[in-house]
Amino acid sequence: MALGLTGYVVLAIILLTVAAFFMARSRAKSTAGGDIRLLHSLPNYYGYNAAMFAAVPAFGVLMIWLLAQPMIIENSVFKLIPERIVSEGSSRGLVMSDVRRVAEGLDIAVAQGALTDDEADNIRTEFKDVRSILGSVGVALGSNVEPEVLYAAQQYRAKSETGTFWMSVAVVALAALGAALAIFVTNADFRARNTVERGALALLILAASLAILTTVGIVLSMLFESINFFRLHPWTDFFFGGSWAPNFRGDSDLSILPLLWGTLYISVIALLVAVPIGLFAAIYLSEYAGPKTRSAAKPLLEILAGIPTIVYGLFALLTVGPALVSIFGRGEAGLLGVDWMSGATAVLTAGLVMGIMLIPFVSSLSDDIINAVPQSMRDGSFGLGATHSETIRQVVLPAALPGIVGAVLLAASRAIGETMIVVLGAGAIAKFSLNPLEAMTTITTRIVSQLTGDTDFASPETLVAFALGLTLFVLTLGLNVLALYIVRKYREQYE
């Protein structure tokens, strides 16, 4: 595909940056009379400085412009659409997306030669079948194009074109200006090294703040959607109601409690599996295994952590579930001759498999923590005539306990947030039950099912997913903070 105007702008900035680098470097050398010992910084620093001034502001403005332009243009085009077009049951947002689609279609048609640039600007629905022209280049439209929509789309294109043109001018000018300024200040006394240092610092701060801002953004978006949900649905039902029965015709029971029950029940079973096995594995690896066994067994155990959770889900559905059914189900044909379990999906299935998934998590963290217990503790215990297992039980584990609790809490927060295993292994029935052989459902499973399929983002049945997600987030965040606090407190004890 040929480069768009924006592509050429990026190319121009890069060229300007490279040119600025070399020009600043050679200017620095020449102001020092060829003796680079007279320069404040190494010549390359002058180059980096100029390159930085050329590229950073230009790319910054480019990015902001690219983000802001569609919003501004959409706002102005918006006013062109008369009330009549916004028909019953539809909204301005939908009409706007039609406008965008027609505008894109016109672009593609021009690119493929189905229309000339001039035709695209002046075409009228009265004279030509715009829908079939756009259809011929691969842009299918749901209905015939209204003249107003077409006009809005043409306006949209025209404004975009002007905007992009001015953006190119501004950005390239900015790059040139920055480069010129940096080259102008370059002389033997200019402290380019310090400027580059500040640039490096700014880059690192930017990376750190992007990560944090993204988190804040995610939380805020969840928060706003949750607020929307609570406008449509009573919060008392969400937090204190007793049943989960979404109904897409409206009037649903949307209570988190049955889901929370399923989530916690499955997580508890998973931890009952993962904590003893993981902890014992960690004790063996860190206390008894020789260096050879350890170096072989530890990576093998950690392979478990690399298996995608969807694979665990399949394992639950196809292997563990049927195996459990053959033990607890099938009446006389089963191993126990009972008929307690009807389907492969059950709390126990999901819990067992999730427990297996968490084993490496618990063992790897506990192993690190047990290794951090100073050898002098073990020596002290051995020196008093304690056996190895007495030493572990009475000295090593109590010393490592806070860290192990932290590891278990981290594992718990993974279990609560786990999705694929429960989607495949736990079933879809929301209920309060103590029977681990019954199918139950979890918060994550319901989020998936509320948001898949044909959804309308204005109904409480869909928006409840955000409230569920937010609750889940708060829950796991709390567990993580608690776990990290405990682990950190423990670390301080020995350092």
Add this chain to the structure above:
Amino acid sequence: MNDMRILERDVDTNTIKIAARGVQVYYGDNHAIKDVDVDIQDKTVTAFIGPSGCGKSTFLRCLNRMNDTIDVCRVEGDIHIDGEDIYDKRVDPVQLRAKVGMVFQKPNPFPKSIYDNVAYGPRIHGLAKNKAELDEIVENALRRAAIWSEVKDRLTAPGTGLSGGQQQRLCIARAVATEPEVLLMDEPCSALDPIATAQVEELIDELRQNYSVVIVTHSMQQAARVSQKTAFFHLGNLVEYGETGNIFTNPEDPRTESYITGRIG
């Protein structure tokens, strides 16, 4: 009898508690202890001195088989305690360590209460029939380690909360509580200040009445102050062993003299 012990005097008894013959220790390919013969007497403080890496701590750890916990370590030769070969296959190293207590360089109280730290040994060896007896054992051990008056009001407080000197005395109390016959001390004062060191040294002198004490130390003054017999190790060899007074005033081997006067080490 070893000819290095001719000059002995001022020792309470002549009973030999530990007899080592031809002891060799290897760490992998590294020959750490070379053919050491030594007789350690009962109710005596024996000091092992020598420059860092000379093998004195390694030899000490042979005496209660603590080297068994190090995979690459291999011990050859005979070590007899009360005439019994401690490296015999029938000897349980766990039982041996109950008989030969050890105090380490760095105070290493367990992350438990002061009481539980001292009661640890008696509990695992079943030395007390009931709670009252255990209380008595703990109190006696703490009294003998000269720390009872400082901790008697806070026996339930964690042992790690004590000061360095108190922690080391707690560790000594912990070792004493299992009623060992030999007490091995691996540089017990290296992490302590002079006041705590003086307290521990006083304690060592008192412990001599009941135990055979073997102490590894880097401080020659300390060896001179607390011990009756001194052994000088150099590069894995036992260079000289004898009466402490003689070793420090009239060493036979030129290497001993060089070390004591500060020329090597």
